[in-house]
Amino acid sequence: MQKYDNSRFISDKYQHSVNSSPYRGINPVCSIIDTFIFLKKSQFTSNAMKNIIAISGSTREKSTNLNLIHAIQSLTKDTFNVQIFNSISELPHFNPDLNTDAPPATVASFRTMLRKADAIIICTPEYAMGVPGSLKNAIDWVVSSNEFSQKPTALITASSVGQKGHNALMETLKIIEADIRDETQLIIPFAQTKISKEGVITDEETRNEVLLLLSALNNIVAGSTTIEPI
Ligand SMILES: Cc1cc2nc3c(=O)[nH]c(=O)nc-3n(C[C@H](O)[C@H](O)[C@H](O)COP(=O)(O)O)c2cc1C
Numbered sequence: 001m002q003k004y005d006n007s008r009f010i011s012d013k014y015q016h017s018v019n020s021s022p023y024r025g026i027n028p029v030c031s032i033i034d035t036f037i038f039l040k041k042s043q044f045t046s047n048a049m050k051n052i053i054a055i056s057g058s059t060r061e062k063s064t065n066l067n068l069i070h071a072i073q074s075l076t077k078d079t080f081n082v083q084i085f086n087s088i089s090e091l092p093h094f095n096p097d098l099n100t101d102a103p104p105a106t107v108a109s110f111r112t113m114l115r116k117a118d119a120i121i122i123c124t125p126e127y128a129m130g131v132p133g134s135l136k137n138a139i140d141w142v143v144s145s146n147e148f149s150q151k152p153t154a155l156i157t158a159s160s161v162g163q164k165g166h167n168a169l170m171e172t173l174k175i176i177e178a179d180i181r182d183e184t185q186l187i188i189p190f191a192q193t194k195i196s197k198e199g200v201i202t203d204e205e206t207r208n209e210v211l212l213l214l215s216a217l218n219n220i221v222a223g224s225t226t227i228e229p230i
Contacts, residue, residue, distance in 0.1 A: 050221050052080045053117040057124025057135035059089040064191045065123040065158050068210075070199030072121065076214055082121070085113055094140035107141050114147035118221045120178070121154045125191075126165030131172070143176055152220045153178040154213055158191035183216035 054072065056065040066086075073082045090106050098104060103111075114120060124135055142148060153173060157166035166187050173180050186209055188194060194203035201207040 049081050050079065050118040050218065051116065052076075052082045052119050052121055053085055053113050054082050054121045054123065055085050055088065055135070055138065057088075057122065057132045059132075059134055062197060063125075064195050065125060065156075067195050067197055067199045068123045068156065068158050068188075068191070068201070069121070071195060071201045072123075072210065072214065074199060075201075075211065076218075079218055080214075083113070083117075085110065088134045088138040091134075091138050091141060094137050099141070099144060103141070110138065111142060111145055111147055114142060114151070117151070119152040119154070119217055120148065121156070121217070122169070123156045123158055124165070124169065125159040126157060126162040129164040131165050131169045135169075136172070139172055139176070146176070148173065149177040150179050152184070152217060153180045154184040154186075154217045155180060156186045156188060156210070156213070158188040158195065160191070161189055162187045162191075179220065181216065181220065184213055184220065186210065186213050 054069045056063055056069055058065045060066070066084075069082070069084055073080075073084075076082060087106060087110070091110060092098065092104050092106070098107075102108075122135070124132060127133070130136075139148075155166070155169060155173060157163075157169070159165065166185070170180070170185065188206055188209075194201060194206045196202050201210055
Protein backbone atom coordinates (compact mmCIF):
# COMPACT_ATOMS: atom_id res chain seq x y z
CA MET A 1 0.00 0.00 0.00
CA GLN A 2 2.79 2.38 0.96
CA LYS A 3 4.54 1.70 -2.35
CA TYR A 4 1.54 2.83 -4.37
CA ASP A 5 1.16 6.04 -2.35
CA ASN A 6 4.85 6.67 -2.77
CA SER A 7 4.79 6.06 -6.50
CA ARG A 8 1.93 8.52 -6.94
CA PHE A 9 3.95 11.08 -5.03
CA ILE A 10 7.07 10.47 -7.09
CA SER A 11 5.04 10.48 -10.30
CA ASP A 12 3.55 13.90 -9.52
CA LYS A 13 6.98 15.17 -8.52
CA TYR A 14 8.49 13.84 -11.72
CA GLN A 15 5.80 15.39 -13.89
CA HIS A 16 6.46 18.71 -12.18
CA SER A 17 10.20 18.41 -12.67
CA VAL A 18 9.76 17.56 -16.36
CA ASN A 19 7.62 20.65 -16.88
CA SER A 20 9.81 23.01 -14.90
CA SER A 21 13.25 21.66 -15.72
CA PRO A 22 15.87 24.30 -16.46
CA TYR A 23 17.20 21.93 -19.11
CA ARG A 24 14.00 21.85 -21.20
CA GLY A 25 14.76 23.39 -24.56
CA ILE A 26 18.42 23.79 -23.65
CA ASN A 27 20.38 25.76 -26.19
CA PRO A 28 21.87 23.07 -28.44
CA VAL A 29 25.06 25.08 -28.86
CA CYS A 30 25.77 25.49 -25.14
CA SER A 31 29.44 26.16 -25.05
CA ILE A 32 32.17 23.78 -24.04
CA ILE A 33 33.62 26.51 -21.83
CA ASP A 34 30.38 26.77 -19.84
CA THR A 35 30.25 23.01 -19.45
CA PHE A 36 33.89 22.95 -18.36
CA ILE A 37 33.22 25.62 -15.72
CA PHE A 38 30.16 23.66 -14.56
CA LEU A 39 32.18 20.48 -14.20
CA LYS A 40 34.93 22.33 -12.35
CA LYS A 41 32.32 23.76 -9.97
CA SER A 42 30.97 20.30 -9.28
CA GLN A 43 34.47 19.02 -8.60
CA PHE A 44 34.80 21.57 -5.80
CA THR A 45 31.92 19.82 -4.07
CA SER A 46 34.00 16.73 -3.39
CA ASN A 47 37.38 15.52 -4.59
CA ALA A 48 36.89 11.89 -3.62
CA MET A 49 36.52 9.40 -6.47
CA LYS A 50 32.98 8.02 -6.66
CA ASN A 51 32.30 4.37 -7.37
CA ILE A 52 29.84 4.08 -10.22
CA ILE A 53 28.24 0.95 -11.63
CA ALA A 54 27.36 1.24 -15.30
CA ILE A 55 24.90 -1.15 -16.91
CA SER A 56 24.33 -1.45 -20.64
CA GLY A 57 20.83 -2.53 -21.61
CA SER A 58 22.24 -3.95 -24.82
CA THR A 59 24.04 -7.29 -24.80
CA ARG A 60 25.47 -6.64 -28.27
CA GLU A 61 29.25 -6.88 -28.46
CA LYS A 62 29.53 -3.68 -30.55
CA SER A 63 26.76 -1.91 -28.69
CA THR A 64 26.43 1.85 -29.01
CA ASN A 65 25.37 1.92 -25.38
CA LEU A 66 28.50 0.07 -24.32
CA ASN A 67 30.52 2.55 -26.40
CA LEU A 68 28.71 5.34 -24.60
CA ILE A 69 29.69 3.85 -21.25
CA HIS A 70 33.30 3.77 -22.45
CA ALA A 71 32.96 7.44 -23.38
CA ILE A 72 31.60 8.19 -19.92
CA GLN A 73 34.54 6.31 -18.36
CA SER A 74 36.91 8.49 -20.31
CA LEU A 75 35.08 11.78 -19.63
CA THR A 76 34.93 11.14 -15.87
CA LYS A 77 38.25 9.42 -15.24
CA ASP A 78 39.29 12.01 -12.64
CA THR A 79 35.96 11.93 -10.80
CA PHE A 80 34.33 8.53 -11.20
CA ASN A 81 35.62 5.01 -10.95
CA VAL A 82 33.19 3.46 -13.43
CA GLN A 83 32.85 -0.29 -13.19
CA ILE A 84 30.85 -1.94 -15.96
CA PHE A 85 28.40 -4.68 -15.04
CA ASN A 86 28.40 -6.58 -18.32
CA SER A 87 26.69 -9.77 -17.21
CA ILE A 88 23.00 -9.00 -17.54
CA SER A 89 22.70 -11.82 -20.07
CA GLU A 90 24.13 -14.25 -17.48
CA LEU A 91 21.46 -13.51 -14.90
CA PRO A 92 18.81 -16.28 -14.82
CA HIS A 93 15.24 -15.50 -15.73
CA PHE A 94 13.66 -13.86 -12.74
CA ASN A 95 11.69 -16.35 -10.68
CA PRO A 96 10.17 -15.35 -7.33
CA ASP A 97 10.80 -18.92 -6.12
CA LEU A 98 14.57 -18.30 -6.47
CA ASN A 99 14.34 -14.87 -4.89
CA THR A 100 15.40 -16.06 -1.45
CA ASP A 101 18.13 -15.17 1.05
CA ALA A 102 20.44 -17.35 -1.04
CA PRO A 103 19.74 -16.27 -4.64
CA PRO A 104 21.73 -17.56 -7.67
CA ALA A 105 25.42 -16.53 -7.49
CA THR A 106 25.24 -14.07 -10.40
CA VAL A 107 22.28 -12.35 -8.77
CA ALA A 108 24.10 -12.14 -5.43
CA SER A 109 27.15 -10.55 -7.03
CA PHE A 110 24.97 -8.12 -9.04
CA ARG A 111 23.26 -7.04 -5.83
CA THR A 112 26.59 -6.64 -4.01
CA MET A 113 28.00 -4.46 -6.79
CA LEU A 114 24.93 -2.24 -6.73
CA ARG A 115 24.92 -1.99 -2.94
CA LYS A 116 28.57 -0.87 -2.84
CA ALA A 117 28.18 1.72 -5.60
CA ASP A 118 27.79 5.43 -4.92
CA ALA A 119 25.64 5.74 -8.03
CA ILE A 120 24.29 3.76 -10.96
CA ILE A 121 24.33 4.72 -14.63
CA ILE A 122 22.10 2.82 -17.05
CA CYS A 123 22.63 3.25 -20.79
CA THR A 124 20.13 1.40 -22.91
CA PRO A 125 18.44 1.15 -26.28
CA GLU A 126 14.68 0.88 -26.74
CA TYR A 127 13.45 -2.45 -28.11
CA ALA A 128 10.00 -2.73 -29.69
CA MET A 129 8.86 0.46 -27.94
CA GLY A 130 9.89 -0.91 -24.56
CA VAL A 131 12.75 -1.81 -22.25
CA PRO A 132 15.11 -4.56 -23.50
CA GLY A 133 14.11 -7.83 -21.83
CA SER A 134 17.56 -8.58 -20.40
CA LEU A 135 17.69 -5.22 -18.64
CA LYS A 136 14.14 -5.51 -17.29
CA ASN A 137 14.99 -9.00 -16.06
CA ALA A 138 18.07 -7.65 -14.23
CA ILE A 139 15.99 -4.95 -12.56
CA ASP A 140 13.28 -7.45 -11.58
CA TRP A 141 15.95 -9.23 -9.51
CA VAL A 142 16.49 -6.16 -7.32
CA VAL A 143 12.90 -5.00 -6.84
CA SER A 144 12.48 -6.66 -3.45
CA SER A 145 16.13 -6.45 -2.36
CA ASN A 146 16.03 -2.63 -2.68
CA GLU A 147 19.51 -1.91 -4.05
CA PHE A 148 18.17 1.00 -6.12
CA SER A 149 16.31 2.56 -3.22
CA GLN A 150 17.57 6.15 -2.70
CA LYS A 151 20.61 5.37 -4.88
CA PRO A 152 21.61 8.25 -7.17
CA THR A 153 20.81 6.94 -10.63
CA ALA A 154 21.20 8.19 -14.18
CA LEU A 155 19.33 6.83 -17.17
CA ILE A 156 20.47 7.46 -20.73
CA THR A 157 18.42 5.92 -23.51
CA ALA A 158 20.65 5.86 -26.58
CA SER A 159 18.53 4.48 -29.37
CA SER A 160 17.00 5.26 -32.75
CA VAL A 161 14.09 7.07 -31.09
CA GLY A 162 13.79 5.77 -27.52
CA GLN A 163 11.02 7.79 -25.89
CA LYS A 164 8.61 4.97 -24.98
CA GLY A 165 11.26 2.62 -23.62
CA HIS A 166 12.76 5.52 -21.68
CA ASN A 167 9.41 6.46 -20.14
CA ALA A 168 8.69 2.84 -19.21
CA LEU A 169 12.07 2.47 -17.51
CA MET A 170 11.60 5.75 -15.68
CA GLU A 171 8.37 4.36 -14.24
CA THR A 172 10.19 1.21 -13.12
CA LEU A 173 13.05 3.19 -11.57
CA LYS A 174 10.58 5.38 -9.69
CA ILE A 175 8.66 2.44 -8.25
CA ILE A 176 11.91 0.92 -6.94
CA GLU A 177 12.68 4.32 -5.41
CA ALA A 178 15.84 5.11 -7.37
CA ASP A 179 17.02 8.67 -6.77
CA ILE A 180 16.61 9.79 -10.36
CA ARG A 181 16.08 13.44 -11.26
CA ASP A 182 15.22 15.21 -14.47
CA GLU A 183 18.86 16.31 -14.63
CA THR A 184 20.05 12.70 -14.57
CA GLN A 185 17.94 11.36 -17.40
CA LEU A 186 18.56 11.84 -21.09
CA ILE A 187 17.41 10.45 -24.42
CA ILE A 188 19.91 10.33 -27.28
CA PRO A 189 18.02 9.73 -30.53
CA PHE A 190 19.89 8.48 -33.62
CA ALA A 191 22.55 7.41 -31.16
CA GLN A 192 24.56 5.33 -33.61
CA THR A 193 25.40 8.50 -35.56
CA LYS A 194 26.60 10.34 -32.44
CA ILE A 195 28.79 7.83 -30.59
CA SER A 196 31.77 6.20 -32.26
CA LYS A 197 32.89 2.61 -31.86
CA GLU A 198 36.05 3.99 -30.24
CA GLY A 199 33.92 5.26 -27.36
CA VAL A 200 33.83 8.92 -28.29
CA ILE A 201 30.71 11.10 -28.33
CA THR A 202 31.23 12.75 -31.68
CA ASP A 203 28.16 14.99 -31.61
CA GLU A 204 28.99 18.16 -29.66
CA GLU A 205 25.46 18.86 -28.41
CA THR A 206 25.12 15.28 -27.15
CA ARG A 207 28.54 15.45 -25.54
CA ASN A 208 27.56 18.59 -23.64
CA GLU A 209 24.25 17.04 -22.54
CA VAL A 210 26.07 13.97 -21.25
CA LEU A 211 28.61 16.17 -19.43
CA LEU A 212 25.79 18.10 -17.76
CA LEU A 213 24.11 14.89 -16.69
CA LEU A 214 27.36 13.55 -15.24
CA SER A 215 27.98 16.80 -13.44
CA ALA A 216 24.48 16.67 -11.93
CA LEU A 217 25.01 13.07 -10.86
CA ASN A 218 28.33 14.04 -9.26
CA ASN A 219 26.65 16.82 -7.30
CA ILE A 220 23.88 14.52 -6.11
CA VAL A 221 26.35 11.89 -4.93
CA ALA A 222 28.31 14.61 -3.12
CA GLY A 223 25.09 15.64 -1.34
CA SER A 224 24.87 19.08 -2.87
CA THR A 225 21.30 20.36 -2.56
CA THR A 226 21.33 22.55 -5.64
CA ILE A 227 22.18 21.74 -9.21
CA GLU A 228 22.79 25.00 -10.98
CA PRO A 229 21.77 25.32 -14.59
CA ILE A 230 24.31 26.91 -16.89
C1 LIG B 1 14.85 -6.14 -31.60
C2 LIG B 1 15.08 -4.67 -31.80
C3 LIG B 1 14.04 -3.79 -31.61
C4 LIG B 1 14.25 -2.42 -31.73
N1 LIG B 1 13.22 -1.57 -31.46
C5 LIG B 1 13.48 -0.24 -31.42
C6 LIG B 1 12.49 0.67 -30.99
O1 LIG B 1 11.37 0.31 -30.66
N2 LIG B 1 12.81 1.98 -30.90
C7 LIG B 1 14.06 2.45 -31.21
O2 LIG B 1 14.31 3.63 -31.06
N3 LIG B 1 15.01 1.61 -31.65
C8 LIG B 1 14.75 0.28 -31.76
N4 LIG B 1 15.72 -0.57 -32.17
C9 LIG B 1 16.97 -0.02 -32.65
C10 LIG B 1 17.98 0.09 -31.54
O3 LIG B 1 17.50 0.85 -30.50
C11 LIG B 1 19.25 0.71 -32.04
O4 LIG B 1 19.79 -0.10 -33.05
C12 LIG B 1 20.26 0.92 -30.94
O5 LIG B 1 21.32 1.67 -31.42
C13 LIG B 1 20.74 -0.40 -30.40
O6 LIG B 1 21.53 -0.16 -29.27
P1 LIG B 1 22.96 -0.85 -29.13
O7 LIG B 1 23.79 -0.35 -30.29
O8 LIG B 1 23.48 -0.38 -27.83
O9 LIG B 1 22.76 -2.33 -29.21
C14 LIG B 1 15.52 -1.95 -32.09
C15 LIG B 1 16.56 -2.85 -32.32
C16 LIG B 1 16.35 -4.19 -32.17
C17 LIG B 1 17.50 -5.15 -32.37
